[in-house]
Amino acid sequence: xxxxxxxxxxxxxxxxxxxxxxxxxxxxxxxxxxxxxxxxxxxxxxxxxxxxxxxxxxxxxxxxxxxxxxxxxxxxxxxxxxxxxxxxxxxxxxxxxxxxxxxxxxxxxxxxxxxxxxxxxxxxxxxxxxxxxxxxxxxxxxxxxxxxxxxxxxxxxxxxxxxxxxxxxxxxxxxxxxxxxxxxxxxxxxxxxxxxxxxxxxxxxxxxxxxxxxxxxxxxxxxxxxxxxxxxxxxxxxxxxxxxxxxxxxxxxxxxxxxxxxxxxxxxxxxxxxxxxxxxxxxxxxxxxxxxxxxxxxxxxxxxxxxxxxxxxxxxxxxxxxxxxxxxxxxxxxxxxxxxxxxxxxxxxxxxxxxxxxxxxxxxxxxxxxxxxxxxxxxxxxxxxxxxxxxxxxxxxxxxxxxxxxxxxxxxxxxxxxxxxxxxxxxxxxxxxxxxxxxxxxxxxxxxxxxxxxxxxxxxxxxxxxxxxxxxxxxxxxxxxxxxxxxxxxxxxxxxxxxxxxxxxxxxxxxxxxxxxxxxxxxxxxxxxxxxxxxxxxxxxxxxxxxxxxxxxxxxxxxx
Amino acid sequence: xxxxxxxxxxxxxxxxxxxxxxxxxxxxxxxxxxxxxxxxxxxxxxxxxxxxxxxxxxxxxxxxxxxxxxxxxxxxxxxxxxxxxxxxxxxxxxxxxxxxxxxxxxxxxxxxxxxxxxxxxxxxxxxxxxxxxxxxxxxxxxxxxxxxxxxxxxxxxxxxxxxxxx
Numbered sequence: 001x002x003x004x005x006x007x008x009x010x011x012x013x014x015x016x017x018x019x020x021x022x023x024x025x026x027x028x029x030x031x032x033x034x035x036x037x038x039x040x041x042x043x044x045x046x047x048x049x050x051x052x053x054x055x056x057x058x059x060x061x062x063x064x065x066x067x068x069x070x071x072x073x074x075x076x077x078x079x080x081x082x083x084x085x086x087x088x089x090x091x092x093x094x095x096x097x098x099x100x101x102x103x104x105x106x107x108x109x110x111x112x113x114x115x116x117x118x119x120x121x122x123x124x125x126x127x128x129x130x131x132x133x134x135x136x137x138x139x140x141x142x143x144x145x146x147x148x149x150x151x152x153x154x155x156x157x158x159x160x161x162x163x164x165x166x167x168x169x170x171x172x173x174x175x176x177x178x179x180x181x182x183x184x185x186x187x188x189x190x191x192x193x194x195x196x197x198x199x200x201x202x203x204x205x206x207x208x209x210x211x212x213x214x215x216x217x218x219x220x221x222x223x224x225x226x227x228x229x230x231x232x233x234x235x236x237x238x239x240x241x242x243x244x245x246x247x248x249x250x251x252x253x254x255x256x257x258x259x260x261x262x263x264x265x266x267x268x269x270x271x272x273x274x275x276x277x278x279x280x281x282x283x284x285x286x287x288x289x290x291x292x293x294x295x296x297x298x299x300x301x302x303x304x305x306x307x308x309x310x311x312x313x314x315x316x317x318x319x320x321x322x323x324x325x326x327x328x329x330x331x332x333x334x335x336x337x338x339x340x341x342x343x344x345x346x347x348x349x350x351x352x353x354x355x356x357x358x359x360x361x362x363x364x365x366x367x368x369x370x371x372x373x374x375x376x377x378x379x380x381x382x383x384x385x386x387x388x389x390x391x392x393x394x395x396x397x398x399x400x401x402x403x404x405x406x407x408x409x410x411x412x413x414x415x416x417x418x419x420x421x422x423x424x425x426x427x428x429x430x431x432x433x434x435x436x437x438x439x440x441x442x443x444x445x446x447x448x449x450x451x452x453x454x455x456x457x458x459x460x461x462x463x464x465x466x467x468x469x470x471x472x473x474x475x476x477x478x479x480x481x482x483x484x485x486x487x488x489x490x491x492x493x494x495x496x497x498x499x500x501x502x503x504x505x506x507x508x509x510x511x512x513x514x515x516x517x518x519x520x521x522x523x524x525x526x527x528x529x530x531x532x533x534x535x536x537x538x539x540x541x542x543x544x545x546x547x548x549x550x551x552x553x554x555x556x557x558x559x560x
Numbered sequence: 561x562x563x564x565x566x567x568x569x570x571x572x573x574x575x576x577x578x579x580x581x582x583x584x585x586x587x588x589x590x591x592x593x594x595x596x597x598x599x600x601x602x603x604x605x606x607x608x609x610x611x612x613x614x615x616x617x618x619x620x621x622x623x624x625x626x627x628x629x630x631x632x633x634x635x636x637x638x639x640x641x642x643x644x645x646x647x648x649x650x651x652x653x654x655x656x657x658x659x660x661x662x663x664x665x666x667x668x669x670x671x672x673x674x675x676x677x678x679x680x681x682x683x684x685x686x687x688x689x690x691x692x693x694x695x696x697x698x699x700x701x702x703x704x705x706x707x708x709x710x711x712x713x714x715x716x717x718x719x720x721x722x723x724x725x726x
Contacts, residue, residue, distance in 0.1 A: 122578060123585050127628040130574075147628060182570060182631040306622035309615070 001172065005137045006035035006165040009098070012141045014041050015173055018069055020060065020424045021045070022053035022417075024080075026073020027113060028100030031165035045424065045454065048446035050077050052417035054084020055444070058093045058155075059381065059404045059421030065219060067094035067148045067156075068421060074100045075113030078159070079120065083411060086124040088155040090408025091240060092213060094148040095155035097125075104132045104161040118159050126154030134167035138174075146178035151185025152304040153217055185303060189320035189328060196316055197275075197299050198332035204273035204297075206341040207233050210256065213240030213407070214278015214302060215322055221245065221400050223326035224277070228252075231333050233275070234345045236264040238285045239392055241278070243403040248376055248396050250346070257285040258545045259389040262352035262557040265545065267345060268293050269552035277301045278322050281311040282408060291550025301325050352557055354393055359536040361512060363387060363463045364394050366533055369515045370433065370461065371396040373523065379422050379432040381405065383415035383440030385470040387463045389541045391435045413443030419458040420451055431457045431523060438464045438491055445497075451528040452502040459522050459529045460498075465537040466491050473540055478547075487537075498530035509533045562591055563617040563637045564713050567606040570629040571597055578627050579606070588612065588620050592645075592710030603631065607643075607712045636713055643713035647691045648673075650681045652702035661701060668694040679704060687711075 003011070009032065013021070022045045025033045036044050047053040050072040057068030072081045078099040088095040102111040118130045127147050129140050137160070144156040201207055211224055221244050228235045228251050235245050236253040247254050253264035265287075268274065274296040279285065286292045292312060300307070300314040301322055308317040318325055356364050367390050370378075376398035382388040382405045397403055404422055406414040419434035426432070441462055451458045472486040495506045505527045507518045522529045542556030569575050576595060583590050591609035598605050610620055621633045653661050654677070661680070665672065670684035684694055688711060695706060 118574070119577070122581050180628070183628050304626070306619065306626055308622075310619060 001170070002168055003171055004031060004035060004165065005134055005160070005167050005169050006032040007038075008138055008169050008171040009141055009160075009165075010035055010039050010042055011171060011173070012138065012145070013069055014039075016066065016145060018042060021069040021071060022047050022056045022060070022421070023071025023098075024050050024053060024073065024077055026077045026100060028074035028102055028162045029071060029077075029165070031162060032071065032098070032100065045420070045450065047417065047450050049444065050080035051083050051413065052444050052447050052450070054081045054095065054097060055087065055411070055414050055417035056421035056424075058084060058088040058095050059418035060425040061094045062216075062404060063379075063401065063422050063425035065217070067096045067145065067153075068425075069096045069098065071098045072100070073113065074102055074117075075115045077113075078115055078117040082121060082124065083413075085121055085155045085157065087406050087409045087411045087414060089124045089126065091406065092153050092217065093155070094153040096144060096148055097155060097157040099157060099159045100165070101130065101159045101161040103163045105163070107132075107161065117157065121157050124155070125157050126152075128157040128159065130159040131164050132161065134164045134169055137164055137167075137169055138171060142174050142178050143180065146180070147183060151183075186305070186319045187303070187321045187324065189301070189318045189325035193316060193318045194325060194328050195332070197318060198329060200273060200297060200299060200316060201233075201275065201329070202332070202334045202336060205336070205338055206270065206272040207338070208267050208271035208274055208296070209233050209235040210238070210268070210274055210276045210279060211235060211241040211244050212238040212277065212279030215241060215244040216401050218278060218303070218322035220277070220323035220326050223323055223330060226330055227326065227333070231335065232338055232342055234267060234342070236267060238279050238282070238407075239405065240407045242392060243397050243399065243401050246398040248398050251342070253345070253349070255392050256551065258287065259393070259541050259543065260285075260545075260551070261354060261393060262543050262554055263345070263348040265543070265551035265554060266348050266352070269295070269550065270344070271296045273297050273299070275299045275301070277326065278303070280307050283311075286312065287545040287551045287553075288548050291553075294550070357539060357542075359539050361510065361533065361535050363390050363533065363535050363539060365512065366461070366463070366509070366515055366535075367391055367394040367435065368396075370519055373516065373519050374433070378402065379404070379426065379430060381415045381418040381422060381432060381434045383434075383436040384410045384412045385437040385440055385468065386473065386539060386541050387435050387437045389470075412440040415440060416444050416447045416451075416458070416460065419460070420447060420456055423451075423456040423458050424454075428457055428526070431459050431526070434458055434460045436460060436462055437469070438462065438466060438488060438494070439468045441494075448498055448501045448504060448528070448530070452504050455503050455526075456528055457526040460531065462494055462530060462532045463535050464491070464494060464532055465535045465539070467537045469537055469539060470541065472537070476540070477544070494530065494532045503527055505529045507531045561611075561613065563610045563612070563635060564641075564643065564711060565608045565610060565617075565621060565624070566634045566636050566641075566713055566715065567608060567624060567630060568598070568632040569604050569606060570631065571602055571604045572629060575604070575629045578629060579608075579624065582623055582627065583620075586619075586623060588616065592708070594710040594712050596712075607710070609711055634715065636715055640716040641713050642716065643687055643711050644685045645688055645691050645711045646683065646685045646709040647694070648681055648683050648707040649695060649698055650679055650704040650706075651698050652679050652704060654678060657701060661698070664697055668697070670694060
């Protein structure tokens with residue numbers, strides 16, 4: 001079938017089940033937007049900054065388990081995407097970024113809106129392409145999709161010159177699987193390694209399962225559940241692993257790390273076997289490496305061989321897809337009496353309850369209430385800051401794949417567009433709560449226009465303390481309370497601002513009694529919503545694992 | 561310690577940038593890198609000499625393997641392989657010491673490839689240790705410029721090629 005390159009691109013995406021793409025038009029992508037106009041199967045979401053489009057597409061992809069798609073024009077459109085792409089790369093989120101490029105004949109001549117986006121993004125993509133030859137366009141798109149969605153997932157950028165979008169190509173839907181000689185991810189775990197792992201687990205009296213984002217990408221939540229529930233192995237998660245096991249259950253310890261739950265951190269320190277699945281042992285999760293899980297042997301299951309031994313010395317690596325490997329592990333597991341360890345773990349939990357601090361209109365309380373009223377089952381996105389850690393600590397996630405946050409890169413501005421992406425990926429059927437702060441919110445608050453335009457059920461819970469309190473907290477501890485550039489005096493009236501956007505419903509919470517009625521009312525309708533919570537700037541996130549300390553050396557908790 | 565990696569890559573624009581960029585951003589040190597097409601035009605082979613401990617080199621190899629354009633990475637340091645480096649040395653010489661320098665070149669199996677009134681350019685191939693020795697032997701005469709290609713290496717036998725074709 002003869003059609004333009006742009007039309008072929010959309011056809012291929014349609015074939016992969018893409019219903020929404022996020023983007024921003026411009027000169028180099030004119031032919032693509034012309035094709036979008038004629039396409040009835042893909043809805044284009046016009047964001048207000050390409051960065052928001054990349055974040056939205058990433059969250060969309062994370063929700064569906066396959067890549068979302070974002071578009072930017074050449075030059076600044078493409079460079080605006082970079083933060084979103086880097087964010088997806090750090091969190092291994094599948095993403096297809098399409099950028100327009102100047103005509104192939106102009107490349108290298110500093111043409112208007114020309115930027116070497118493949119060069120710029122090289123360190124932050126799983127792979128990228130500059131398609132100069134229209135004949136290679138179709139194969140490239142199939143390849144890009146394959147690379148983004150298999151193995152350790154990640155962003156793939158395709159830079160397409162205007163003349164390639166316009167060129168007439170011969171399109172036939174591809175039926176056979178893409179196969180690349182130089183890219184063959186290991187999916188199946190090594191049998192003898194799995195056997196050894198089974199032996200180690202069966203002879204362990206104090207095992208701990210540590211799950212990361214890889215479990216969600218592998219959709220191995222049922223296997224995790226079975227290991228925890230049937231074989232009584234307690235489970236902790238990394239920040240990215242939240243949403244892989246019901247946190248409200250008895251053997252769930254929640255997040256480990258710098259601001260992890262104290263009992264989760266203690267459990268890592270005291271276990272004799274750490275079974276890590278789909279985690280990359282990031283420094284915020286492990287604290288000092290030399291003190292990490294000192295008393296434990298470590299089994300590391302990951303699809304990326306480069307993660308094995310990168311940060312933590314591993315006793316037994318298994319490379320492959322988590323779901324299949326856990327399935328095989330389960331077949332060999334035996335019932336072992338671990339009553340003593342389970343008792344210890346419950347005692348840890350009982351002794352180190354997450355407390356609510358006594359500040360005025362405490363954000364911890366707001367998030368706990370939100371968790372209670374939504375029974376831990378809402379989709380939640382966050383930005384980056386104190387509110388992010390409070391959300392991870394206090395919400396009580398009990399729904400699979402319900403937490404959307406920026407982990408590795410720590411990107412302020414992620415939350416609002418991410419909520420849009422999740423709202424669209426879940427067919428606008430359920431509200432998506434975006435917990436944010438006034439710092440992060442202002443980085444992408446123009447997105448209120450997008451959510452208003454599309455009437456998306458995004459509920460922004462804005463923790464407004466007119467300051468950048470997570471940085472302030474760092475200055476509190478590391479700079480002897482010299483607070484440098486962390487206060488905002490020029491914030492707008494967020495409620496009034498939000499009201500000026502179409503379809504937005506707004507609320508303000510100023511005292512504790514307001515929390516419940518406002519949240520309930522916000523849940524009673526499907527409109528985009530802003531709930532401004534006027535909170536104190538004196539909150540601190542506890543516990544804290546100070547720099548160079550082990551996970552058991554937290555401050556802000558009683559010693560176990 | 562120095563490790564030698566033989567890296568088979570797609571012969572495409574940008575591959576060298578991807579590899580050099582990977583070394584730069586992960587803080588690995590490239591001692592030398594040489595690259596050229598293989599018997600098959602679609603592929604190039606790089607020989608990369610890396611300075612570091614075994615953990616670092618293992619990471620380097622794994623990270624290289626993650627690049628989509630990299631087909632195979634082989635650490636050939638401790639497996640039987642041949643390796644050579646080519647060097648050009650421009651050295652000061654006049655009619656008084658030319659004979660002496662030529663004698664020296666014979667020992668290192670070097671050849672004179674250019675000569676003028678006050679200097680000559682010599683070439684030699686060999687392993688890096690031999691090249692080093694040759695350079696230090698010529699130093700007293702006054703070395704003006706040295707150009708080394710960096711090491712190229714190939715596994716003995718055809719295991720790697722068989723695997724690729726398979």
